[in-house]
Amino acid sequence: MRVLVTGGAGYIGSILVPILLQRGDSVTVLDTFRAGGTELAAACAYEGFRPVRGDARDHRLLDELVPQHDVLIPLAALVGAPLCKEDAVGATTLNRDAVRDLVARSGGDQMIVYPTTNSGYGIGEAGKFCTEETPLRPISLYGVTKCEAEDAVLGSGRGVSLRLATVFGMAPRMRLDLLVNDFTHRAVNDGALVVFEGHFKRNYIHIRDVAKGFLHAIDRFAQMRGEAYNLGLSSANLSKLELCARIKDHVPRFVYIEAPIGEDPDKRDYIVSNDKLEATGWSPDIDLDAGIRELVRGYTMLRNGRFANV
Template structure:
């Protein structure tokens, strides 16, 4: 994604550009700081420079940029961005580059969940359901921390929606998550327990989570454009349980 000649050839005939190449997540970016800046930020700036003014850019960023939100207050697209990791910082900077370029849409994605050919088991819902299915138990740290969630297929649906409604949506950021899924870790465990009754979870009185994100998110802006997610947390948990009867943890599970 950092080869200018290659990228220029790939995008020259495209109507819409969706830059998906990235180092995703705080731990990976912390381990590869130079690559995180190069891939997650500099490559996006390069795409903005190479794209013609008529080409649409739909950029997936993260709502991790909200960092630690104000207690009880929903983060909207107008809320201040206070990232608590290098990952959040470079994604915020890349989003600014895309919006400054114009003729673009950015999607601030909630924490993803759902099945995929190469399962991501470092994502909270996927991880907790896997532990509930395989171990029947999990120990959680700082269980009151809240986050918003969205199924991977609804993420794909958001991009299709953005392309189809580009004229009325362009030049703005959009939170993309489930309006009824601003859940704490404890609340998420209770949702899983409804489908795996023998699942036991315990909050540790000592220790802390290195991931300090704690916020609730409003997704009203994108909902007002006609976008509607298809997957609930309940439906996603049911899907994951079925998947884990078939797919086992592998060396590429980001664990």
Template sequence: MSFNILVTGGAGYLGSTLVPDLLQAGHKVTVVDNFMFQQASLNHVCHHPDFNVIRGDVRIESTIKPLLAKADIIIPLAAYVGAPLCNQDPIGAETINHDAIKLMLKLVSAEQRILMPTTNSAYGSGDENNFCTEESPLRPISKYAIDKVEIEKHLMQHRNTISFRLATVFGMSPRMRIDLLVNDFTYRAVHDRFIVLFEGHFKRNYIHVRDVSRVFQHGINNFETMKGEIYNVGLSEANVSKMELCEHIQKQLPGFVFMEAPVGKDPDQRNYIVSNAKLEATGFRTSVTLDAGIAELIKGFTMLKNSIYGNV
């Protein structure tokens, strides 16, 4: 079945992978994005007759209201993602991550469907065993996670909603992010050949960007049985520590050296193991392993080097 889908922030890291997949599946897709990173990540779908793109700001009611009115499904990806960016511009983070979503919820009808990414970083440090399910208490540490927790409460009051609590995403995408943990460590392994770890025993869960696209499609195709629920989205075999992640990378780049810092601590104190059993019970299975994603990143970073302020 074909839907009219509005993807806010659709030119970003997730959207530039998801939007082509939605078009390939036969949907009509409208993207609204402010292109704050000057990205041209949707060039390859401009030929598609079912693709439409708007340069605009989701915080402006006169921009977003008519776009929402035409949509069967809304996938709100527009966000300041990650603690560093939110700390750098807390006002921008508040207005995009919180206020814009509340505006959207005010404007949509009860019949419209919303599939929204939230974050499993909301768990903070989990229980005494660092183990988390969707029922675990939320202990967000960063402003990014705090805002996502707050907005998820409002989101779940809308009857036609699915919240996907994403694990840390990795993998190559047309709008690339090097700062995500697996991407960052692999980039350093390719270009620097070493890394110093702070609190290398801290664990978290991971998910490939293409599997994030697949989970949104899974939610669309199984909406009636999944709606009104929150789902963790991650690789069940990839609840790994930073030290274990480096070992995975070293298998493919034997010259990569990593060591634990003797002093200091990581400003990011997240440390948890996440269960994805609830999502898996709906029939969803991931398709890209951690090792396959690392192999992909190594190829990508062979082509990509961020040397804008360097001499070499």
């Protein structure tokens, strides 16, 4: 397959792109490479790897690149509610408009595999699983723009949408702001955490299982085409306090308390069913505990001290 990945040097792309290359696909990555790091250095060993420095909103680049590929994976996005709130114009033009523009240039037998977020479910009903039939009620600009982009992908008739749970795990392009990654980082480095509204629940998924989900959708595209699928760990619909307890199992010195006042600006609260994707033959390889152990090992090496004096 000839695969185009926009934003392929990010958190998910730094895992997914090498896996695609290893299985024999040729991969073009369109990215600004603003981080200036070596996240995709290993990919350069493959003759089928083509990095293109540019913006996913550049129509001239899309006109050139989209027709050359069999599979289109739009990863380029401003990810997370706080970042999108900070840059509303960037969120709208990159998360929504750039995906619409890519879809508009696609055609024929091309496949689009799009990662959206199950944060589109917003605030779920207590004790009731969100399925792909549950109405989307995003409560942030991030969720709104991703849901609108999903509409474009599925409306084209050439797409599959993967509604990702909160992702965790080590990657060459690391993110420390994701909930499991963040809480484990605080456990390892600070030994303590104050939790706001600890009863809020979410679903979680390891980053390598996200990559496995992309491969699954490509390989079973005819079966899955035109549909959205929740992609998460069915064993990990957990509240923030339950997540802290799991982390403490692996970092015994970790102390956490729930704040008696104050609130979390991220109001998402839901549990998610992944039955639809599992019915197609997909299953995760990495459970939450294995992922936490991986993060503990990683944080032994990683230091986030760029702005500290010591």
